[in-house]
Amino acid sequence: MQNTEKTPFRQSMSALHTWGSLVAGWMLFVIFLTGSIGVFDEPVSHWMQPERAAILSTMDYDPNSAEDRQAAVAKTQAYLQKVEPNGHLWFATLPDLEDPAIKLFWQDADETPFQARLHPDTGELLPASMNRDTQGGHHFVHMHFELHSGMLGVWIVGFFTLIMLVALISGVIIHRRIFKDFFTFRARKGQRSWLDAHNASGVLTLPFQLMIAFTGLAVFLSVYMPAAIFAHYDSPEAFFAEVFERPAPREMTHQPTEMTDLSTLFAESEQAMGKPGQFIQVEHPGDSSATFTVFGLFDADALKGRLVLPSSGMAEFDAVSGEQRHIEAPGAEPQGAAFRTQRAMRTLHFANFGGYTVRWIYFLLGLTGAVMIASGSILFMVKRRQRALNEFGKATPRVYRTIDILNVAGISGLLIACVSYLWINRLLPLEISGRAGWEVGLFFAVWLLTLLHSALRPVNKAWREQLLVFTALCLLLPVINALTVGDHLLIYLAEQDWRAAGVELTVIGFGLLALKIVRMMAKRQATARSEFAAQQAGLS
Amino acid sequence: MSSKSVAISLQALAAIFGGYLLASASTLFLSAILPLSKTEAVITASLFSFVVYPIAIIWVYARQDVKRAWLGMMLPSVILIAIAWLLTKGLS
């Protein structure tokens, strides 16, 4: 890098890239790692709820029976009428052959969210022994886009995504040998290797990284850039109603009114859509403005290869009079080039246009992005350990130490926290109230512990110890699974449960890779030590 | 605080907030002049802002001149917002 002429422009871009990425690196690593795991949210949830199988094998409920579906809607209404008759929103997902529970989500009058799972046959709350209360793979998705902190988190993630875009652009500007070094990776060369790894992982996957950052912003278009919406519409809701060509949501009247039988309306909606319903929603239940909406079954297999997804069908009713307010035929395409573009970007970001084939590609490319970010953060310190640049005057050693600590906790610490989340799922007793929240809380607790550990240990030892812990947690996952639930890789393979087997195999793969890295580090340190000793001997 | 750290902070603020202002202004302007239906113009203009914003940040850092950076963000923003306002509210 040195000894070559640097224009002032390139110099300032280099500073922007270095410092911007340093500040954003740890957060971007969180976003990329959890996002990559998040593409497999469904298989991870499947692994994390082994109790589903017991219900599936004993239930009478048949997802293909219109009568059973109608009965499930009636059970939903009966349960929520009892629990939250005058809330802000009810939402329910009907049982299917993957997850047999009736999944409820509702908000009370203050819009505080609640969740529950009902037995498909009885309509009663599932007992703890049949229901491992967990966020499952959604935990990773939520970390990815809102860090478990609501709108504030969405804004934070958006801000760092923007820095990612800036870092990618400035990175390309300062990298003068993009094509000459295209395939270059020089192993075991210290700083050189880190730079090569950073460059290769970034350059080779640049189209993906640019796409994923830009589409990530486009998903939250109306949140991040609402200026034009507010200039032309009274509210974002009015804008969405016009875009989706759906009636605008109604204002709450605060006049308590009894609602009609929703299961009858549900049957009517299935008739109108000509297909099964999958999700139901009541806005302002128990209010005279109550609106009942049915959304049709989302058939991912039929939509493979399509970026602009057509409507799955929906029907909207006045929940008091039962009058039909709106119907959207299944297969209806979004209209308008710009809207179609935005919808295609959504599909691209969510990786739901080609089943597991596409998800694997996203997983690997996303992880490469995580490698690019991590190697950049590590490179920053490797460079300065060779030769301190004293950017912070007297405080420089303290700042360097802090960066080291955060690097270890942010990279290997997060890896430990992620696999620990799977351990916690198996170890936490089923009866604890608010169990799903405890799982997430303990995930953060483990992460905090790794921060404490990296603050207390010398940096090389901290890396080594945390990677070893990570290796052990990965390789022993099937063991703890067998001891607690009685499932493990071999059983999954024998039962042809590819999703659960895939989760465990992937985790084991990570463990082996971490073990390899630990051994490479040890070897490298040994060579460095012997070189140092030889040097000393030569000097004396 | 030393004058150097003040300059660094002012530059970062110009990039982050000035850049966001410019991106918003370009969205307002585009949504007002694009000859498309209202929803289409709004979506196109909003999507385009995610191109404007990173380029604005790069521009702020390209020249290490804080005054110029602020001027370069504020002046076009004001002009774009004024034109957009005239086109949507002023003429109707």
Add this chain to the structure above:
Amino acid sequence: MTLMSQPVLAGLLLNTLAMTGLSLAMNKHHQQLLSGALPRNRARILRVLASCLLLLSLVLICNVWGIAAGIVLWLGLLSLAAIISVCLLNHLLFRALSLLTACVLVSVLLWV
């Protein structure tokens, strides 16, 4: 295996071949792998062959997945293929990654 994932795996293999070909068409990597300077003709032939392979995989994928999704997938596979060929050039790292790749591949094959 579903009908739609087959051209994707084929595309990955074709792209990997092509990317490895393109890297061998560079003097630096040619020496690294085959030791010996790179004749100019060989570089040209390698580049033409690689381009043909890339085009073939693009056609294969777009044929099944449609143009829009096909191009997206092809670009993704191109990146993965480039990473694989970089690992191939560094056989030491390649051995480390082959463990992970083996695990991943086994689950992919079982899964899709």
